[in-house]
Amino acid sequence: MDRDKFLDIGCANPLVYEELYDKWRRDPQSVEASWRSYFNSLDQQPSQSTSPPPILEKEVSVVFQPRKEAAAGPPDVRVYNLIQAYRQFGHLMANVNPIALHPPQEPRELQLETYGLSKQDLSRPFPTFGLLKEPMAPLLKIINDLKSIYCNKIGVEYIETHSLELESWLQRQIEPTHFKAPLTIEQKQMILQQLNKSELLESFLHTKYVGQKRFSIEGGETLIPMLSSLLDTAANFGAEEFVIGMAHRGRLNVLSNIMNKSYVDIFTEFDESYIPESIEGSGDVKYHKGYNAEVETASKKKVKIDLSPNPSHLEAVDPVVEGMVRAKQTILNDEESHKKVVPILIHGDAAIAGQGVVYETLQMYKLEGYSTGGTIHIVINNQIGFTTLPKDSRSTLYDTDIAKGFSCPVFHVNAEDPDGCVYVTNLAVEMRQKFHCDVFIDLCCYRKYGHNESDEPAFTQPIEYQLIRKKKPIRDLYRDELIQQGVLEKYMAEALETEFKNALNVALKSIKTFETKEPKEEKEPVHKFNGKPTGVAKEEIEEVATRFCTIPEGFHIHPKLEHFVIEHLAMVQEPKPIDWGMAETLAYATLLIEGTPVRISGQDSCRGTFSHRHAVWMDQIQEKTYFPLKHLSETQARFDIYNSPLSEYAVLGFEYGYSTSYPESLVIWEAQFGDFSNGAQVVIDQFVSPSEQKWGQRSGLVMFLPHGYEGQGPEHSSARIERYLSLCGHDNMQVVNPTTPAQFFHLLRRQMVEKILKPLIVFTPKGLLRHPACVSNLNEFVQGSFKEILDDPKDPKNIKKVVLCSGRIYYDLDAMRTKNNAKDLAIVRIEELYPLHTEQLKEILEKYEGYKECIWVQEEPSNMGAWEYMRPLLREILPKGKEARYIGRHRSASTAVGSHALHKKESAAIMHELFQPYELRIPENQSGIKS
């Protein structure tokens, strides 16, 4: 088989194939298995061959050669290398920057000399290697064609996507057409209409609401026809829904001109007296709010669009959008084909280059548990971030260079070429629907005003802004071009503008006015949950346990795991005390049987960091997985559990987004240790805790945060209870520190049975997972519900001291009490810290009438844990004049000491302080406490 043959079957790199083919002929074992079968099939039936497998770079030598080698070899090969170089580096010479001061220089990669060619060669004929229709052409023609394709107003980076199929497909789209948009007259008129709308809306707001922040899109208004075309093309390729994540820039324009939010509503929000009606809470500024709409595309298809609300924190919305999309795909059964729901992320150039969460989000894009089948990224590359220039904000050539790390194709396009922008958008969408990759469009534009409209950009960029101020709006340029091309009559263009301006004026007259009202007094919530029973019939518990403890026939289970499974089944069959892991699995199993889907993700969550979960079993011979919770019944709900990438920020954002779009599902994110959850602090602070109050966006997300002072040092002890408590208010979430397996079981079930759409923060145990005292009886699972406060189970009498605590320290305190025979001491556990059930606590305290002292005991330092949160609350709860005493670690900058010995001393000191009036006896081996 020769090179022409490879050209015939559409191979983009015939030399590469030829080389591999030769290798295979000489020794079939010298090439990859996929290539062996491909060449076999080619030899047998060349005309019916399927697409070739991807080429791994290490396999071949004739990909683009570094400079020295590029100049070696016969002239044909060198010309081939030059053609490949244009495909790979042509973007470096593309004219994509509308405010460039100089035309781009020819890079070394595209110079004749690099390939050992010279001007004399320009008139000589060379093979065109499939670039042109004619097999041979003068070098000059080859180069001119390459320039016209790759160095015009669109630059493209698509070589090295590691998908030869994608590369060949794109090449077939762009090379024969010279990368020119095949747009109809109607499409061009539509583009103008959208440019009209986007630019005129901004200039209208500019004159009517002088100096008000709106983060104008001007300079990049081509975004609007691009988005409109994106929806249309995607719908034609099977998309039904879109979720958009975007920051401030251009958001109002997207709301009105893409999502059809009425101009009246938009203007109303500019009114100084505007107070939102629909959101109970405190709302947010207009360029952060979300919106839902159903719109009709140009091809008259109805599509849904969800614009996610977002905080100021740039790019934080990215993983949230991906999670929302994945949830919608799950609901629509679109997880395999990924065609129906499409994520769109719109970035700023400084933000995409600077924010690490972009990387974390991209890292998830092909992972089984997180993939959404490809995202369309559009960067509004106005070449500035507030006042900072690209040279100071990134080390890479392009703002989009992160795409290279993930082998994603990138289009760089000049915003002053609306046809080109729309064309690449359509290509990007088609690619996403066909190849399920992320695709980036770098919309090279400028920013007409300062960072916001009242900002003076010339303070910092005087020359750039001299240039920008002289620029004609893109709309005017395009309109004049269409008139010149005869696509549009001048009078029609003017009529369209007048019509649109009139519509804006009419809308302005209809805006609502608001009387300034006193802000509503925000009350702390009274306790909300109504204590619905969450127990499950004994027979059902036995039934599900039998199912998830059944080892399938022929499955080679690890012997230790087999023992674990047998032990767990015995807990319900005999019954024996039930431990934490079993309680957790029972909660999931019973919910699944009742029809509630469960999704869990976190680092090493399938097995469980502390080996307590074992939600996945691995066949020890075949390395096949088995998920026992997927085998409960034919009619059970779906159970998904994933080991996440090593990220907190993006993964928590993803699960948060998922939970908002799939409220019927129990969605759990687990930190490896609670300490690491602060890697996701932006998601916690900006989404999990305030989203309902700011945006009316509700989530029932559950966060598992392993917490406990067990001598493992400063980074494996504290999930920062105090931080979560400081975020509580306005009944926004539940912060819970449960201490028994049954409590945990009821808590998880309560979340779904009571349909609580409030985030649930759970401090989960580590050492307690195997603590002999931390067990519950089967009966406790059959009856009852979660108890916010656990009174002393020993029902002590004649109490002198009431000890209040939360979490695992209870077990140390109880053991010490027994050892010291401290009968006049009651231990009360606050299981739910927020919302605090103050009435229940009061009642319990009243029961211990006559007690002398109330003491808060905790293992955390005094500035951490729950003490500083509880202290003022206890002042209100305790009888007048009574103040709770604190016993715990001293105020500290670091969460915990590094030395295990020191940890034990500190723990002993806590016990000593509480128990010193008794004849002090400290039990051996009791969580590090020794006399």
Ligand SMILES: Cc1ncc(C[n+]2csc(CCOP(=O)(O)OP(=O)(O)O)c2C)c(N)n1
């Ligand atoms: C995480 C984060 N850090 C800082 C800021 C403050 N800030 C707001 S806009 C902005 C510049 C953004 O530049 P770019 O991404 O290029 O978008 P543009 O405003 O130019 O559209 C900065 C630094 C922020 N909003 N979010």
